[in-house]
Amino acid sequence: MKNAKSSKTPSLSSFAIEISPFPPMALLSTASPTRSIVVPALLLLSAASGALLLFCLLPSLSPSTPSSCSCSCPATSTTTTTVTTTTTSPSAKSIPTSTSQEDVLWLKKLLAQNLLVDVPLSQAEWHELRKGINPRTRAQQLQDLLNFHGIAHYEGLEAENHTALPCPGELLVEEHHSNYGEPWAGGRDVFEFLASATNLSPSDMVMEIGCGTLRVGIHFIQYLDPNHFHCLERDKLSLMAALRYELPAHGLLYKRPLIIKGEDMDFTNFGEGVSYDLIYASAVFLHIPDKLVWVGLERLASRLKPGKGRIFVSHNIKFCRRLGGEECKRRLTNLGLEYVGVQTHDSVLFNHYETWFEFRRLKV
Secondary structure: OHHHHHHHHHHHHHHHHHHOOOOHHHHHOOOOHHHHHHHHHHHHHHHHHHHHHHHHHHHHHOOOHHHHHHHHHHHHHHHHHHHHHHOOOHHHOOOOOOOOHHHHHHHHHHHHHOOOOOOOOOHHHHHHHHOOOOOOOHHHHHHHHHHHOOOOOOOOOHHHHOOOOOOOHHHHOOHHHHOOOOOOOHHHHHHHHHHHHOOOOOOOOEEEEOOOOOOOHHHHHHHOOOOOEEEEEOOHHHHHHHHHHHHHHOOOHHHOOEEEEOOOOOOHHHOOOOOEOEEEEOOOHHHOOHHHHHHHHHHHHOOEOOOOOEEEEEOOOHHHHOOOHHHHHHHHHHOOEEEEEEEEEEOOOOOOEEEEEEEEEOOO
């Protein structure tokens, strides 16, 4: 090929010199018609062939060719890396589990921007803010719902054909949000504390003992991957509110939480071989006999993941203190558990703090 390159190059130059003296009109006015057509065509064809050959040979002779080739490999590698990075699973995404100081400052700035820093101090001032709004208590809302169903609604059999999941009016007006000794918003505080204390990730498994109407659990369900939240609840009304209102209203049916009605710390319906990163009971053990609490701990100890797994119990651990320190420690040791310590957390929205007691599997 080297010989071919050197032999062709001079001929390309000669074609250029030979063609350049002939203006286009001179070629057309030649005396012999046959020569005037055939000769220029051959010359042009030869010139075009030579130019094409030169175009193909020049890249291989150019000194910049090696550097251009060497650049193509990193470009391919970078593309591959980018594709790999963008195909991360939902569990690996960074989802905040607590309110940051930056979040607080942002909201305060927005409140100031909208002149909402000062809040009404009396019922009259609150009423003044309502202006054209017709304030209704939950009882009045429920009565309106029962009497009028809504501004626009279906009658007769059609009423059943257009509602996929009919919900009782008592749940629609959220009466169950007032069934707690503190504001409903406190459920978010519990979630933020437990998720941060355990360094929770969406792929972790969580069990709540007594999830009630999902005051706390709704936030875990939102955060966790589908099928990763389990709950044992005994109260029928609470279960009805959780399943018939809270899950559909928050668009969380696709998360498929396993919420089961049961008593006496019976966890058999949650399946064999399931282990949890977090097991918690929020203000539940206060209302359960000590003996039953120990039964629950015995059945859950083997389901707690070694190392990371934690059990958190709120408010107090009277079931343990009534036995005395040494006896409590002995019982925990027999279950393969140990007491870690006590922690407290503050509320974001109201003047309140909560106390939590932490347990884990014994280190082998």
